[in-house]
Amino acid sequence: MNKCIERIYNGIIKENPTFVLMLGMCPTLAVTTSASNGIGMGLSTTAVLIFSNLLISAMRNIIPDRVRIPAFIVIVASLVTIVQLLIQAYLPSLYDALGIYIPLIVVNCIILGRAEAYASKNGPIASAFDGLGMGLGFTVGLTCISIFRELLGSGSFFGMEFIPEDFHISIFVLAPGAFFVLSMLTALQNKFKAPSATNGSVPASQLACGGDCMHCSGSVCAENHMKLETRQGQAAKKD
Amino acid sequence: MKELLLIVIGSALVNNVVLSQFLGLCPFLGVSKKVETAAGMGVAVIFVITLASIATNRIYAWVLVPLGLEYLQTIAFILVIAALVQFVEMFLKKNMVALYESLGVYLPLITTNCAVLGVALTNVQENYNFLESVMNGIGISVGFTIAIIMLAGIREKIENNDIPYSFKGSPIVLITAGLMAISFFGFSGLI
Numbered sequence: 001m002n003k004c005i006e007r008i009y010n011g012i013i014k015e016n017p018t019f020v021l022m023l024g025m026c027p028t029l030a031v032t033t034s035a036s037n038g039i040g041m042g043l044s045t046t047a048v049l050i051f052s053n054l055l056i057s058a059m060r061n062i063i064p065d066r067v068r069i070p071a072f073i074v075i076v077a078s079l080v081t082i083v084q085l086l087i088q089a090y091l092p093s094l095y096d097a098l099g100i101y102i103p104l105i106v107v108n109c110i111i112l113g114r115a116e117a118y119a120s121k122n123g124p125i126a127s128a129f130d131g132l133g134m135g136l137g138f139t140v141g142l143t144c145i146s147i148f149r150e151l152l153g154s155g156s157f158f159g160m161e162f163i164p165e166d167f168h169i170s171i172f173v174l175a176p177g178a179f180f181v182l183s184m185l186t187a188l189q190n191k192f193k194a195p196s197a198t199n200g201s202v203p204a205s206q207l208a209c210g211g212d213c214m215h216c217s218g219s220v221c222a223e224n225h226m227k228l229e230t231r232q233g234q235a236a237k238k239d
Numbered sequence: 240m241k242e243l244l245l246i247v248i249g250s251a252l253v254n255n256v257v258l259s260q261f262l263g264l265c266p267f268l269g270v271s272k273k274v275e276t277a278a279g280m281g282v283a284v285i286f287v288i289t290l291a292s293i294a295t296n297r298i299y300a301w302v303l304v305p306l307g308l309e310y311l312q313t314i315a316f317i318l319v320i321a322a323l324v325q326f327v328e329m330f331l332k333k334n335m336v337a338l339y340e341s342l343g344v345y346l347p348l349i350t351t352n353c354a355v356l357g358v359a360l361t362n363v364q365e366n367y368n369f370l371e372s373v374m375n376g377i378g379i380s381v382g383f384t385i386a387i388i389m390l391a392g393i394r395e396k397i398e399n400n401d402i403p404y405s406f407k408g409s410p411i412v413l414i415t416a417g418l419m420a421i422s423f424f425g426f427s428g429l430i
Contacts, residue, residue: 100361
């Protein structure tokens with residue numbers, strides 16, 4: 001039981017995917033135009049994360065190591081399709097607001113990242129709670145960002161408008177505002193030396209690529225590629 | 240002909256894939272330190288997205304629609320894209336060594352680029368026919384290349400500037416991207 005609570009604490013506070021690990025930037029920037037969109041996206045991702053972690057962890061001993069990534073992708077894609085159909089049926093307004101970003105949950109780095117780093121090494125129950133914690137952390141992150149953007153950009157809080165239209169700074173609900181809000185957030189983290197992947201104060205994740213898109217610039221991949229090449233070359237020589 | 244041109248301009252400049260739709264942000268922020276690498280990434284993305292929009296469009300029309308399995312599009316597309324990238328890598332390695340040496344490094348990175356899946360899904364959503372899908376793919380990937388090369392050019396200049404401590408690193412890059420997004424609003428009058 002203790003371990004489950006620890007996983008949730010870890011996901012929401014210690015390794016918060018939005019504020020600390022800086023994963024899943026595409027949906028973070030794209031759907032945070034209003035608080036309800038942010039919560040909707042966060043909860044859909046949470047649902048996918050819980051079940052993908054549960055299934056992958058349950059099947060971790062059956063899936064051969066070499067084909068694990070394609071296998072994980074198929075599992076995640078099936079779950080995303082289920083979630084997409086459920087949202088389309090029961091929450092049509094959210095479906096219209098999120099649009100293409102629902103199927104794109106498949107390529108959200110958080111999901112494959114957790115599958116690689118946690119679910120493929122731990123038991124099903126702990127993995128499901130890890131997914132719950134990470135998903136809630138993501139939801140909290142998206143909701144905080146979207147509350148700020150909605151307040152500044154359209155002067156409302158969860159759709160209740162209370163600032164007159166003359167005082168709206170509408171750029172904050174448009175595309176550039178997303179970049180500005182995120183840049184201010186990371187600048188504040190740098191200023192107060194808060195733990196964040198952007199100032200290198202967080203240990204590298206256990207993903208094969210390091211999971212740090214901001215600083216990678218493809219160098220890690222290139223390095224792995226070279227290693228692979230030399231290994232293949234050596235194997236070819238032996239034959 | 241006119242409509243095809245409108246699709247290309249619309250997806251390359253007006254609805255730029257990174258600056259207004261936020262797809263493919265990881266490589267956009269990650270691989271934009273030098274103009275040279277950014278250009279390499281851009282060319283690889285053009286190559287893969289164009290091929291992927293051809294492949295996914297045909298799979299959708301020839302396999303998914305006749306079998307009534309349209310709801311499986313996400314699974315089908317992501318598998319097709321992953322297989323395609325692997326296949327392209329093997330093909331280039333065998334037959335076009337020069338091209339492989341310049342693009343090979345970026346190819347595995349692209350499988351997880353959400354722009355590729357994004358293009359395939361928008362093509363279906365907008366009901367584009369074969370030619371329109373290919374044009375949309377070309378437009379989106381050219382837009383990505385323009386944006387990433389411009390950002391890399393600006394970042395090379397920023398290196399020499401005196402930036403306040405808190406804004407060093409990613410914050411200044413994000414502000415640059417935000418300003419670029421504002422300037423891309425200027426294109427919205429084109430169509």
